Amino acid sequence: MKREYQRRHSRWYEVLLLGLSVHVVVGIPLVVGLPALERWGWGFWDYLPDVRYNTMFAIALAFLASALTLRRMARFPGAQLAANILPTISLAFLIAVAVLFFTREGYTRQVLFGGYLVSLMWFYLGFFLGRRFRRLKLAVVPFGDVYRLMGTRQADLRLLEGPDLEGIRVDGVVADLHAADLPPEWETFLARCTLCHIPVYHSRQVSESISGRVQIDRLSENEFGSLLPPLVYIGFKRVVDSAAAVLLLPVLLPVMIGVAMAIKLDSRGPVLFLQPRMGYKALPFLMYKFRSMHHDMSGEDFTISEDDPRITRVGRVIRKYRLDELPQLFNILKGEMSFIGPRPESVSLSEWYEQDVPFFSYRHVVRPGITGWAQVEQGYAAEVDGMTKKLQYDFYYIKHFSLWLDVLIALKTSRILWTGFGAR
Missing domain, CATH: 3.40.50 (Rossmann fold)
Incomplete structure (x- = not known):
């Protein structure tokens, strides 16, 4: 007799607890209805002027966007769902407020903020209830x-x-x-x-x-096909990168001026460090960084360790908080880099790696980034053995090249920047 097997999460209570559709169908009425009920009373649905309608619609869209984003990000290794709930929901509601503000549509701040708080409680409750099932x-x-x-x-x-x-x-x-x-x-x-x-x-x-890594020792023809990133998202990402760089540049320009002055006062030499790096489609470009090392000391093209004696006093601070990467906004505006992607290596190192690491040049199929999947998961690697592992992370990023993975990398990078601690 053939035995029938039953899959996990196939029972009705598990479907209710973990299903996205049920999560949304039950959650949206709660996050919209509770703040509206507290502000406008039981009959709020009988009369819906534009202010009420805009507010409730914005809450529903922000909740739905948060649910979809958290669901997609949870599929990736090391997603840390609990740590991503607060920034994801906060970003979704900030975008909703920005859209209402710039379109000059009326809304009720009290109800919108109430929807934000109820959304946080709903998602955290769902996380703790379903933790052992996930x-x-x-x-x-x-x-x-x-x-x-x-x-x-x-x-x-x-x-x-x-x-x-x-x-x-x-x-x-x-x-x-x-x-x-x-x-x-x-x-x-x-x-x-x-x-x-x-x-x-x-x-x-x-x-x-x-x-979170793709084994590169023996890639089949099907795996090569899956490593081809979608051209539509490459184009979309280029537009988003350019727009974000234009918006961030006026905000970060005073910080960049302050860092430049500190570097100039701390040690002799130029403020910027310019180095040829291998870029998109294996085309070399000149990458900009704030100088964090003494100008008159020779050594390897890469940092030996965080205690490298060539690093200046100011250099240690700006490297810890990634302020040395700020000039790369200009590389992004020129189309040479992206905010997120495989970290570009120097031309000399790239030529070295290509002799010892299989498929190294394939990482140039997308634009290099200021931060990337390898940086938030592994950190900096210079030797060939470490570079092989880093390349496995880069291939994973290329294979799963998507908005959701980019959002996850951005959240992980934000935590590193906020704490000044993490992968280098």
């Missing part, structure tokens, strides 16, 4: 290259003793689908899981989703 529970087929997955904290991985789930409900089954020693009864088991709507994942796919 951790992946996967059954592992004990053949091939699957043992390196064991011991991770991001997922509950259970090694199967036989071709049977034994009544355990799981989110999916992990197997090395290229394993040469996979017995026929296990292949039948995987087929039966698929018929029961339990997904079967290749071990490399799960490794990528847990580590």
